[in-house]
Amino acid sequence: MTQASTPVGEVFERLLGPRATVSITAYDGSSSGPADAPVSIQVRSPLALDYLMSSPGDLGLARAYVAGALDVTGDLYTALHALSAQVDQLTPADRLWLLRKLGARHLRVVKPPAEEHPSRIRRGMTALRHSKGRDSEAIASHYDVSNRFYELVLGPSMAYTCAVFPQAGASLEEAQEHKFDLVCRKLGLQPGMKLLDVGCGWGGMVAHAVRHYGVEALGVTLSREQAQWAQKNIVSLGLADRAEIRHLDYRDVTETGFDAISSIGLTEHIGARNVPGYFRFLAEKLKPHGRLLNHCITNPDTSVAHRSRGFIDRYVFPDGELEAPGELVTAMHDAGLEVRHSENLREHYALTLAGWCANLDEHWDEAVSEAGAGRSRVWALYLAACRLAFERREIELHQILGVRTDREGGMGMPLRPDWGI
CATH class of the missing domain: 3.30.1050 (Nonspecific Lipid-transfer Protein; Chain A)
Known part of the structure; x- marks a missing residue:
C-alpha cells in the first residue's frame, strides 16, 4: 500500500x-x-x-x-x-x-500521442533512408502543417532558419533580413548573376537576392505547401520575370552554370552518407569562380552520433542527421570546392528560437485552432528545447563558404573577406 x-x-x-x-x-x-x-x-x-x-x-x-x-x-x-x-x-x-x-x-507500455512518428526501425530499412520518396514524406510531415501556422510562429519574414543579429536588441525581422543580406554578400552577388537556392523554404532568400542584388534566381523545395506560398509571394512582389520557386527535389535540378548556390537549412535533411554526393552535385552546377554558401545545424564534434534521437526524431525531424563542421569542410574539399570561410552562429540561433517561442506564445490560441493542441505543444517544446541546446553547445550552426576554382587555381575572390559583419 x-x-x-x-x-x-x-x-x-x-x-x-x-x-x-x-x-x-x-x-x-x-x-x-x-x-x-x-x-x-x-x-x-x-x-x-x-x-x-x-x-x-x-x-x-x-x-x-x-x-x-x-x-x-x-x-x-x-x-x-x-x-x-x-x-x-x-x-x-x-x-x-x-x-x-x-x-x-x-x-506498462503506453500508446504514444498521435503526433509521434514511428521509430526508425518501424519506418523501414536503413537503405531506404533519404531516398527521394522517403525524404519527400519526411519533409511533408514537418513543413506541410499549415502555412498560416508558420506565419504565426516565424513572423512576416517566413524565414525558418537561423537569423543573424547585427547588434544586441535587433528585432527578429531585422535579424532575418540581415541574414539573407549576409549570405548575398558572402556569395558576391551582382546584377545579372544566376543563383540557385536549394531547400528554399518560403522563398525569403530568393526574394531578397532578386530585389536587392538584381540576380536571376531559382528556388527548389520538397514541400508543396512552401512552394505554393513562395511562388505566390514572388508574383505578388513583381519578381516573377527573374525568380521562380519549384516543388522539386534538389537532385532533380537540370539547369547548370550557376554563379552562386545558397543552401540554408537543407543539409540537416539529406543524411550523413549522402553529404559527399550532395556537395559533388552542387559543385557541378557552378561555373568556375562560382561560390556555394552552406548554412546548417552541426554537431559540436565528431564523437556525437549523426542521427537525431528521442523527441526530435519522433516528433520533429524524422530521419534528420547532423554532421560536425569538419566533416562538412572535408566533404566540400573532396567535391572540388575550396573552403574560404567558416563562421559559427550558435548564439544567434538561440536568439532566433527565443523570438519564435515569443511569437508562438503570443498567438497560441490561433495556433491551436490552426494546427491542433498536440501539434502546437510539439512546437512549443521543440523550440524551447532547441534554444536550450544551442545555449549549452549541444548543437551549433555553421555557415561555410566554398568556391569552385578554375584550372589554374584561381578563385575570383578578394584577398580578404569583403562582406563585413
Missing part, C-alpha cells in the same frame, strides 16, 4: 532536486517546490508517470507534455532548464527508487 500512497509531489521533488526553481502540483493533491516559483508544472494524470517511467531520456517528458498529461504555467524554456538535465541524469539508483515509490504499474 506504500506505493499507492506515495505523493506524486514527493516523487518530482526527488527528480528535480532541492534547488529546483519550479513548483509541482499533482492530480493527487500533493505539491512540492517553492510556492513563489516563476514556473509551475502540473502533473494532471497518472499517464505522465507512465510515460516518464516507460520511455527513455527526454521522450517520456515529451510524450507526457504533448498528450496534456503534464502541463506548464509560465515559461516553458525555464521549466525545461530545470527538468531536462535532471531527467537525463537519473542514475540507476534514482530509477530503482522511483520504481519502489510508484510501483511496477507505471512500467
Whole structure:
C-alpha cells in the first residue's frame, strides 16, 4: 500500500532536486517546490508517470507534455532548464527508487500521442533512408502543417532558419533580413548573376537576392505547401520575370552554370552518407569562380552520433542527421570546392528560437485552432528545447563558404573577406 500512497509531489521533488526553481502540483493533491516559483508544472494524470517511467531520456517528458498529461504555467524554456538535465541524469539508483515509490504499474507500455512518428526501425530499412520518396514524406510531415501556422510562429519574414543579429536588441525581422543580406554578400552577388537556392523554404532568400542584388534566381523545395506560398509571394512582389520557386527535389535540378548556390537549412535533411554526393552535385552546377554558401545545424564534434534521437526524431525531424563542421569542410574539399570561410552562429540561433517561442506564445490560441493542441505543444517544446541546446553547445550552426576554382587555381575572390559583419 506504500506505493499507492506515495505523493506524486514527493516523487518530482526527488527528480528535480532541492534547488529546483519550479513548483509541482499533482492530480493527487500533493505539491512540492517553492510556492513563489516563476514556473509551475502540473502533473494532471497518472499517464505522465507512465510515460516518464516507460520511455527513455527526454521522450517520456515529451510524450507526457504533448498528450496534456503534464502541463506548464509560465515559461516553458525555464521549466525545461530545470527538468531536462535532471531527467537525463537519473542514475540507476534514482530509477530503482522511483520504481519502489510508484510501483511496477507505471512500467506498462503506453500508446504514444498521435503526433509521434514511428521509430526508425518501424519506418523501414536503413537503405531506404533519404531516398527521394522517403525524404519527400519526411519533409511533408514537418513543413506541410499549415502555412498560416508558420506565419504565426516565424513572423512576416517566413524565414525558418537561423537569423543573424547585427547588434544586441535587433528585432527578429531585422535579424532575418540581415541574414539573407549576409549570405548575398558572402556569395558576391551582382546584377545579372544566376543563383540557385536549394531547400528554399518560403522563398525569403530568393526574394531578397532578386530585389536587392538584381540576380536571376531559382528556388527548389520538397514541400508543396512552401512552394505554393513562395511562388505566390514572388508574383505578388513583381519578381516573377527573374525568380521562380519549384516543388522539386534538389537532385532533380537540370539547369547548370550557376554563379552562386545558397543552401540554408537543407543539409540537416539529406543524411550523413549522402553529404559527399550532395556537395559533388552542387559543385557541378557552378561555373568556375562560382561560390556555394552552406548554412546548417552541426554537431559540436565528431564523437556525437549523426542521427537525431528521442523527441526530435519522433516528433520533429524524422530521419534528420547532423554532421560536425569538419566533416562538412572535408566533404566540400573532396567535391572540388575550396573552403574560404567558416563562421559559427550558435548564439544567434538561440536568439532566433527565443523570438519564435515569443511569437508562438503570443498567438497560441490561433495556433491551436490552426494546427491542433498536440501539434502546437510539439512546437512549443521543440523550440524551447532547441534554444536550450544551442545555449549549452549541444548543437551549433555553421555557415561555410566554398568556391569552385578554375584550372589554374584561381578563385575570383578578394584577398580578404569583403562582406563585413
